[in-house]
Amino acid sequence: MLNKPIGVFDSGYGGLTILKEIVERLPQYNYLYMGDNARAPYGPRSFETVYDYTLEAVKWFFSQGCSLVILACNTASAKALRSIQQKDLPQLAPDKRVLGVIRPTAEVIGYYSKSRHVGVLGTQGTVSSQSYLLEIEKFFPDIAVSQEACPEWVPIVENNAYDQPGTDEAIQTHLDAILQKDPQIDTLLLACTHYPMLMEKIRQFTPEAVSIIAQGGIIAQSLEVYLQRHPEIEQQCGKDGQLEFYTTGSTQDFDNHTANFFGRAVSSNLIQL
Incomplete structure (x- = not known):
């Protein structure tokens, strides 16, 4: 398990375009990426379903030691972020943060x-x-x-x-x-x-x-500013420059796509939410 990584979540591969820019700008941190490929795409799904799926993902990131999770998915940011921030975090993990891209x-x-x-x-x-x-x-x-x-x-x-x-x-x-x-x-x-x-x-x-x-460059710069403004969160983030990748779908498909989205080959791990 990575030491206190920053979590980056997407319904599929798209969030890798965000992660790529973040890692280029802030390479010192540990990052944990998870794509919910088995249930992608999120776009056509109801608000309730996207909220349920996203909350499951956020809880998984927290269980992996993440104090900060980026919803690198516009649909999840639109349909789930506000509810998670306002309703769930105060009870679930008041010392942790979930941010979006919108x-x-x-x-x-x-x-x-x-x-x-x-x-x-x-x-x-x-x-x-x-x-x-x-x-x-x-x-x-x-x-x-x-x-x-x-x-x-x-x-x-x-x-x-x-x-x-x-x-x-x-x-x-x-x-x-x-x-x-x-x-x-x-x-x-x-x-x-x-x-x-x-x-x-x-x-x-x-x-x-x-x-x-x-959005990649915009989100990377925004994250840098956020960490500067919130040292209480930044100090909880591990700084070993490590990356791990997870998917709920086929690891072979994920790894085959990753080079296109992320710019380099990776080896992913399978999880079930």
């Missing part, structure tokens, strides 16, 4: 847009939660936000179907749709950690004047 992104997205028109691309669960609309409004009330759910995009990534028939159409259709909703959009936020894997194709079907923002 608020840190909302805090800075306004700095990327000159037109003050932003598009949010996410899963059905993230979009229907309205979380980005609410959070961006808090920090940048002058920004107009349009949303587009892209339910086909996660399966494309999870199944390595980048070159399959219909993939380009599935990507172009949603990009055309959101830019038709608001032609003044100059910034597109990839509000799903899987979507950076589609960056090349998204860029292909997006006007050059429109910026495309992935």
Whole structure:
């Protein structure tokens, strides 16, 4: 078992794009990644189901010695984070913390847009939660936000179907749709950690004047600031520069995908929640 790792959770592989940026920025800490691949994707699932699954994962991370858990999953952040923070943590582990990816992104997205028109691309669960609309409004009330759910995009990534028939159409259709909703959009936020894997194709079907923002770097910087501001949490984090990976699905599938998402091969372990 790792010494007091920082936990990083995702419904599947997408959170590895976040973990990659975090490790590059903060390599000194120990990290424990877990993907709930057996029950992915979370996007179409109900609020109750996503909350139940996410809480199970958080409890598992706590049992592994984590004092800090990052929900590197927009759907879990949208549907489960607030309940876990407000309802569960005070009784379950008042000295531990669970953070998400939506608020840190909302805090800075306004700095990327000159037109003050932003598009949010996410899963059905993230979009229907309205979380980005609410959070961006808090920090940048002058920004107009349009949303587009892209339910086909996660399966494309999870199944390595980048070159399959219909993939380009599935990507172009949603990009055309959101830019038709608001032609003044100059910034597109990839509000799903899987979507950076589609960056090349998204860029292909997006006007050059429109910026495309992935979350990895934003979350890594936000975590660094958080640890600086909360020494009581930072001091509980082990600093041996070690990594461990777990999945609820096939370890072979996980390991085969990891090099694409994380940039290097890993050997994962199987768990059951």
